[in-house]
Amino acid sequence: MAIGRETVENILKLTNPKWKTSITRIEPNKIVTRGYPQEDLIGNISYPEMAYLLIKGKMPSEKDSKMFESVLVSFCDHGVTPPSTQVSRLMASTGSSMNSCVSGGLLSFGKYHAGALERSMKILQELVQNGVIGYNGPLQSHHDIRAVAGVVVDEFFNNNEKIPGFGHRYHSEDPRASKLIKIAEEYGCNGVHTELALAIEEILFEIKGIKMNIDGANAGILSDLGFDWSLGTGVFMMGRLPGIISHVFEEKTIEPPFRKIFDVDEIHYQDTEVKTRSLAKVMNKK
Amino acid sequence: MAIGRETVENILKLTNPKWKTSITRIEPNKIVTRGYPQEDLIGNISYPEMAYLLIKGKMPSEKDSKMFESVLVSFCDHGVTPPSTQVSRLMASTGSSMNSCVSGGLLSFGKYHAGALERSMKILQELVQNGVIGYNGPLQSHHDIRAVAGVVVDEFFNNNEKIPGFGHRYHSEDPRASKLIKIAEEYGCNGVHTELALAIEEILFEIKGIKMNIDGANAGILSDLGFDWSLGTGVFMMGRLPGIISHVFEEKTIEPPFRKIFDVDEIHYQDTEVKTRSLAKVMNKK
Amino acid sequence: MAIGRETVENILKLTNPKWKTSITRIEPNKIVTRGYPQEDLIGNISYPEMAYLLIKGKMPSEKDSKMFESVLVSFCDHGVTPPSTQVSRLMASTGSSMNSCVSGGLLSFGKYHAGALERSMKILQELVQNGVIGYNGPLQSHHDIRAVAGVVVDEFFNNNEKIPGFGHRYHSEDPRASKLIKIAEEYGCNGVHTELALAIEEILFEIKGIKMNIDGANAGILSDLGFDWSLGTGVFMMGRLPGIISHVFEEKTIEPPFRKIFDVDEIHYQDTEVKTRSLAKVMNKK
Amino acid sequence: MAIGRETVENILKLTNPKWKTSITRIEPNKIVTRGYPQEDLIGNISYPEMAYLLIKGKMPSEKDSKMFESVLVSFCDHGVTPPSTQVSRLMASTGSSMNSCVSGGLLSFGKYHAGALERSMKILQELVQNGVIGYNGPLQSHHDIRAVAGVVVDEFFNNNEKIPGFGHRYHSEDPRASKLIKIAEEYGCNGVHTELALAIEEILFEIKGIKMNIDGANAGILSDLGFDWSLGTGVFMMGRLPGIISHVFEEKTIEPPFRKIFDVDEIHYQDTEVKTRSLAKVMNKK
Incomplete structure (x- = not known):
């Protein structure tokens, strides 16, 4: 054989690699x-820096890292009220493993639960990038932002829809949202997406007394931190x-x-009137 | 009616609550x-502090929080080599949602993948709490630890089993383990569990040239931080x-x-000799 | 107390039931x-009859039950080629439990894998119910069906899109599709949806040599059996x-x-040119 | 090059196949x-025959197929009472997809929910294969079975444990169990495992009035049909x-x-006495 097996194997692998990645070698x-x-990262970078580095491929600035940490902490828990928590606890009570x-x-995050963050990010990012009719192209001035916010609120109202990121089932004033905005201002992370979210809130509050919730605040901030809405x-x-x-x-530790x-x-059985049916009558063939 | 519906409802709820929690009100x-x-936590505590507070019910010391952060960062990624990562990427390629x-x-963490950490924690915690025959009760002196480590290594060797937390499929020397131990010493988080893990490594290395891996290091450290092995x-x-x-x-962004x-x-089909079977011969009844 | 606790409890449960169902009492x-x-069902009805009864609330006719059984059998397996099977096997190799x-x-069924059935059912059901421009309202005559099929094919072609349920990655002629259609004709289960699918195939085959696949055949048949596309x-x-x-x-039994x-x-690492970076340079703050 | 790339590729694939299967080519x-x-299977075999063929590699006898179908039908539903059903419905209410x-x-099947079937199968299969002390080796005569059943009941009683497959949380007499046993007798599928389960029931009923449940009946029957307990x-x-x-x-169709x-x-919050804590006191470092 004029060419070694190993050489050919290597050629094949290089020309037709099955797995590619830029994340970890x-x-x-x-x-x-x-x-x-x-071993250089361990002990030297924070968890949010690690997450940012993995996802975005570069180290965040110190301010962005602190901002991102605040975002992560803000999502920490909402007690036993969300379906996702109820699901996890019910499963725990059957003896399922921690990872199950x-x-x-996590699988309980659907359109109506935890979906508002992505929808809100998507709306803000698309508006900032494309503007609206009359304000085409990327948003730039404060004037643009106010005008676009007005168009958005009108459109949702005309369609009788809620704007994701505003209003909350339990809280008329979500204490997490205002704290997040305050931190964003402190760290200078309140870019055009956050400004747009605040402009929408201002109008919504005037008309309906509705305030921004945690998702609206984080949608603005994460967008300004450069996270694609699909994240x-x-x-x-x-x-x-x-x-x-x-x-x-x-x-697992306190409940039976x-x-x-x-x-x-x-x-409650919904067809209480139904008498027990006779199978014989239905199934002539047996 | 002598008693209001609301009053009775409240009595029923208090005497027979369906959901109890100490985590979030x-x-x-x-x-x-x-x-x-x-709103006090956001911006003031780190992600590892938040996680520690949620799970253990109290705020960690600053040193424990830094140690815990190093543990979390050390687990960050092992490229496309683990089955869990391959599974997630295969699923991503079918268009499944991020949370799916x-x-x-996460569901790919089984006995042979990511299971070593819990098993290693369990062994260390049980040994420290109960000792071994000849060294009953909680471990105390350095002398105890060395002796117990010797008994453990012997037992696993006699049963022809690997000790979880030592040796690695790709790395003869796991660069993460030594860094974690160094940090634990720096922060004074190298308690009796970590010492026991190091004592086991010393013996294993002498006999077989096997070193501690990331799971063994973190099993010692997390146990010393007070985390139950089931976590x-x-x-x-x-x-x-x-x-x-x-x-x-x-x-999702680079692959078709x-x-x-x-x-x-x-x-490779394992029964290549099997000719296509005739169903008619098998099924007389049809 | 003028009214017993039990009475009030019962009133509360009736007026505000938390769980309602018509399926099983x-x-x-x-x-x-x-x-x-x-105990009357066990031994007297088949698996497909059981599934049909649970989902649709009534017993199927004998022909519908046989048809539905053929549909279920047709989905049985496609070897190790689909991502879902690869995912399940990879997970099995880590020691994960059977249900994990x-x-x-199942979580691997996304838009690009197993999603074609629902999309095909949705298209057929919407077309049959609403028709298309020029052929409004529910489809009725054979003439309608041919015309609507033509409009559909044109529309997909103009948008440069594949029609779900037609064509297959491995098979130019899916042997399951033609068998299913033959059975549907035998049992008289080839209603308007199946006819529409066949009409689309006829046009597609003439123009591009593309044939119906298993999803297209079952989309027609399941729709004619009265299954909503979301099922x-x-x-x-x-x-x-x-x-x-x-x-x-x-x-689990043959692989390590x-x-x-x-x-x-x-x-393959995509940024091979990147030298190992120095963290110190990036992180001045530490 | 003396040897074509294609040839080498084929050699490599044959000598080092990554995926092997006997199920579907x-x-x-x-x-x-x-x-x-x-295409020969579709329309000619039943769903239970398909499942049996896939898992066990051969076609079942007609009696075994009917028996297996009865087993499958018997598991069909237990209303909204099991945690698994509650979990699925809670997830449905968040807008999660059908497969999520x-x-x-399925992930809710843990040790305390749906785990009894496998545990019961395991016990029966191990007993039949190995017997107990005094009755070593495979069980053979009716006499053996009675004696072994007695030993088993004693052992569980001495350890204060329930025998999986006997007794039920809602039903003192599980109507599915007796029907399944009747069918097993009819089809001659009541082999040594089923006999052992019945012998255990007889003793349990005499002593404690406890009867076999659906899992105990199916554990015997599935074992006699040749299914490994891990299935x-x-x-x-x-x-x-x-x-x-x-x-x-x-x-998804009736609930908001x-x-x-x-x-x-x-x-109910368990630490109601806890006043809101001041973070400042705890965190000197900030």
Whole structure:
């Protein structure tokens, strides 16, 4: 054979690689993430810096890193009120493993739960990039922002829809939103997306007394930090994960297994009039 | 009616509550986690402090918080080599949502993948609490630790089993482990569990040239930080989550959908001799 | 107290029930599903009849039940080629539990994998119900169907899009599709939706040589059986579940744990030019 | 080059295949499952035959197929009482996709929920294969079975443990169990495992009035049908899947999104005495 097997194998691998990545390179005794050996990262960077580096491929500035940390902390927990937490705890009570219970919680993030962050980010990012009719192209001046906010509010109102990121099921004034905005101003992270969100809030509050919620605030801030809207749920999951884990742990340590969240006689059967049917009548063939 | 409906409802709720928690109390415009209003936490505590507070119910010391942050960062990513990452990326390539892809990754943590951390924590915690025959009760002196380590290594060797937390599939010397131990010494977080892990490593290295890996180091450190072994996978998931998210995002942005990780003719069919069977012969009844 | 606690409890439960269902009523020693005691169903109805009864609330005719069984069998397995099967097997190799591995497989059904069935059902059902411009309202005559099929093909072609349910990545002629259509004709289950799918195929084949695949055939048939399009993935999961289970079982019994599906040197790093970065330069603050 | 690239590629693939399977062979326009072309299976075999063929590699006898179908039907649904159903419905109410909701349900099968089937199968299979002290080796005569049953009951009683497969949380007499046993007798599927389960029931009923439940009956029957105990949850999932799908569909069609399963004031906070803490006191470092 004129050419070694190994040579051909290597040629094949180079010309037709099955797995490509820019995130982490693995060699014996060497783990290099986004260009940094991991042993240099451990102890030297914070968790939010690590997450930012992994996702965006570069280290954040100190201010951006502090801002991103505040965003993550703000998502930490909302008690036993969200369906995701209830799901994780119910699963914990059947003896499912920690990672199964956590997955159940994460899979509970649907259109009506935790979906507002991404929708809000998407709206802000599209508006900032494209503007609206009459204000085409990227938003620039403060004047633009106010005008666009007005058009947005009108459009949602005319369609009888809620603007994601504003108003809350439990809180008329979400204490997390105003704190986040204050921090964004402190760190200078209140860019055009955050300004747009605030402009929308101003109009909404005047007309309907509705205020920005945690999702609206974080949608503006994360967009200004340069996160693509499709990463919204990802960021939310990072923030919420410790809370879900603590609920699963609490459930497993204080509650009896297979616990009942209601009594059997609390179930309402909707066709109570139906008598027990005879199968024989239906199935002639047997 | 002598008693109002509302009164009775309240009595029923108090005597038979369906949901109990100590983690977060929700009231209108008030979200209080482990006693702290969330607006006080945002901007003032780090992500690891938030996670520690949620899970353990109290704020960590500054040293413990820095140590815990190093642990989380150390788990960040191992490239495309782990099955969990491959699973998440394969799912991403089918167009599954971010939270589905992440759940698939987390559900891939089984006995042979990411299970070593909990097993290692369990062994260390049980040994420290109960000792071994000849060294009963909680471990105290350095002498105890060396002796117990010797018994442990012998037992695993006699059963022909690997000790979880030592040795690595790719790395003869895991660069993350030594860095973590160095930080633990710096912060004074190298308690009895870490010492026991180091004692085991010393013996293993002498006999077989095997060194501690990231799981062994973190098992000692997390145990010394007071984390119950059943929280091991939970902590690992927090550390690995940003990495999984970054892989899903990379897959969705650089790879075509439904990508092939092998060619159809790379599949080996194990019963190649089997000719196509005739169903008619088998099924007389039809 | 003028009114007993029990009475009030019952009133509260009736006026504000938390859980309602028409599917199965549970009483001590009595389990009644859609009106039938389960002990009457066991041994007397087939699996497809059970599934049909649960979902649609009534027993299918014998022909519909046979047709539905053929649909379920047709989805059984496509070897190790689909990402869902690869995901389930990778998870199995980490030691994850059977239900975790199966969930991983099911979560892999995204827009680009197994999504074609629902999309095809949705298109057929909307066309049959609403027609198209020029052929408004519910489709009725064979003439309508041909005309509507023509409009549909034109529209997809003009948008440069594939029509879901037609064409296949591996098979130029999907052997399952033609068999399903033959059975539908035999049982008289080839209603207007199936006719529409066949009319689309006829045009597609003339123009481009593209034939109906398994999803297109089943989309027509399931629609004619009265299944809402939002149940498409549900029906597919029933059909595919035994296949996924058999792959997980095969993986667990014939393959070593944590098996490698590629060699480490088959990974391509996309920024090979990047030298190892110095963290110190980036992080002045530490 | 003396040897073509294609040749080398083929050699490499044959000597180092990454994916092996005996289940289904895929070739262009050809899908062959366990030796049978799928177009021959569709319309000719039942769903339980398909599942049996996939998992066990051969076609069942007609009696075994009917028996297996009865087992699958018996698992169909238990209303809204199990945590798995509650989880699926809660997830449905957040707008999660059908496959996410189903996965949540399947992931809820833990030690305390749906785990009894596998545990019961494992016990029966180990007892039949190995006997007990005094009755070593495979069980053979009716005499053996009675004696072994006695030893088993004694052992569980001495350890104060319940025997999986006997007794039920809601039903003192599970109507599904007796029907399944009757069918097993009819089809001659009541082999040594079923006999052992019945012998255990006889003793348990004499002493404590406890009867066999659905899991105990199916554990015996599935073992006699030759299913390894590790397939128990797999078989259960096949049986329960249509029920879960029907609950998700019901939830999505009759309930409002994000529905509340309890009122906020039904939550009990366990550390009510804790006053709101001041973060400043705790965190000197900031």
